[in-house]
Amino acid sequence: xxxxxxxxxxxxxxxxxxxxxxxxxxxxxxxxxxxTLVLYIIVSMVSTKLTNKYILDSQEIEIVWTILPAVxxxxxxxxxxxxxxxxxxxxxxxxxxxxxxHQWYWSxxxxxxxxxxxxxxxxxTQDLVPGQFRLLETDHRMVVPMESPIRVLVSxxxxxxxxxxxxxxxxxxxxxxxxxxxAFIVSRPGVFYGQCSEICGANHSFMPIVVEAVPLVHxxxxxxxxxxxx
Amino acid sequence: xxxxxxxxxGLLAKRLRFHLPIAFAxxxxxxxxxxxxxxxxxxxxYADFYKQYDAMxxxxxxxxxxxxxxxxxxxE
Numbered sequence: 594x595x596x597x598x599x600x601x602x603x604x605x606x607x608x609x610x611x612x613x614x615x616x617x618x619x620x621x622x623x624x625x626x627x628x629t630l631v632l633y634i635i636v637s638m639v640s641t642k643l644t645n646k647y648i649l650d651s652q653e654i655e656i657v658w659t660i661l662p663a664v665x666x667x668x669x670x671x672x673x674x675x676x677x678x679x680x681x682x683x684x685x686x687x688x689x690x691x692x693x694x695h696q697w698y699w700s701x702x703x704x705x706x707x708x709x710x711x712x713x714x715x716x717x718t719q720d721l722v723p724g725q726f727r728l729l730e731t732d733h734r735m736v737v738p739m740e741s742p743i744r745v746l747v748s749x750x751x752x753x754x755x756x757x758x759x760x761x762x763x764x765x766x767x768x769x770x771x772x773x774x775x776a777f778i779v780s781r782p783g784v785f786y787g788q789c790s791e792i793c794g795a796n797h798s799f800m801p802i803v804v805e806a807v808p809l810v811h812x813x814x815x816x817x818x819x820x821x822x823x
Numbered sequence: 824x825x826x827x828x829x830x831x832x833g834l835l836a837k838r839l840r841f842h843l844p845i846a847f848a849x850x851x852x853x854x855x856x857x858x859x860x861x862x863x864x865x866x867x868x869y870a871d872f873y874k875q876y877d878a879m880x881x882x883x884x885x886x887x888x889x890x891x892x893x894x895x896x897x898x899e
Contacts, residue, residue, distance in 0.1 A: 618862040629850035782882040815893035
């Protein structure tokens with residue numbers, strides 16, 4: 594989850610998010626390059642004693658400031674497209690989970706083997722125990738096996754929502770009447786938080802997502818227990 | 824006795840010929856500083872983290888700390 598005074602992205606917990614993190618650094622480096630150049634030029638234009646500062650035409654500079662931005666754009670586009678195609682590779686998921694958005698909670702369905710489904714409501718602030726995170730905890734978490742490819746089918750029952758978990762590099766719109774697919778692999782065990790990312794009414798900020806990644810054997814025990822409780 | 828005629832043309836071009844290379848050099852230095860100060864250390868940090876990473880050990884530590892909902896600490 595995010596920590597106080599955080600400036601950058603959350604630590605990556607999936608291979609795709611690691612790639613996105615490095616790409617973000619690359620893009621930020623280019624932004625810094627251009628910003629430094631422009632800042633220096635602005636300061637130099639503002640601090641000159643020359644009164645006639647305006648070149649009327651110059652073929653050379655026109656060529657330079659056309660070609661150079663095109664080159665910079667290519668340097669941004671190539672890694673970006675690489676990650677885009679990486680995310681779309683055939684991934685042969687071990688598990689498919691349906692995440693349905695409602696006003697104002699998520700529900701998860703694990704229907705590969707049995708019929709397991711449950712709702713996931715935010716824990717109200719007054720019900721939190723010490724150590725829990727305000728506006729992020731839910732009563733039931735989406736438990737997944739770690740180091741396994743997971744497919745999530747995202748949809749909604751009423752209005753637009755969006756299922757997002759920043760640490761896993763996942764965000765997918767939940768559109769009523771439509772099934773959107775996303776996939777991820779959780780690289781390490783842990784608990785990862787997200788929040789609804791499409792305005793959906795009064796409690797849009799109060800329908801978080803919690804993904805819990807555990808070893809497969811514990812995931813199987815959990816799903817058996819959940820089926821018994823249902 | 825006559826004074827030398829002052830330079831009256833090409834003043835901006837002269838200024839640009841002086842300042843633009845400095846501007847480009849500074850921006851490349853800033854980009855290189857970011858790359859070797861932030862980007863590469865971050866890549867190395869992720870590589871180092873996963874090189875020695877023991878998922879089951881970390882999982883057991885988190886489990887005993889009571890972080891998970893699906894699996895409780897051994898005492899419970």
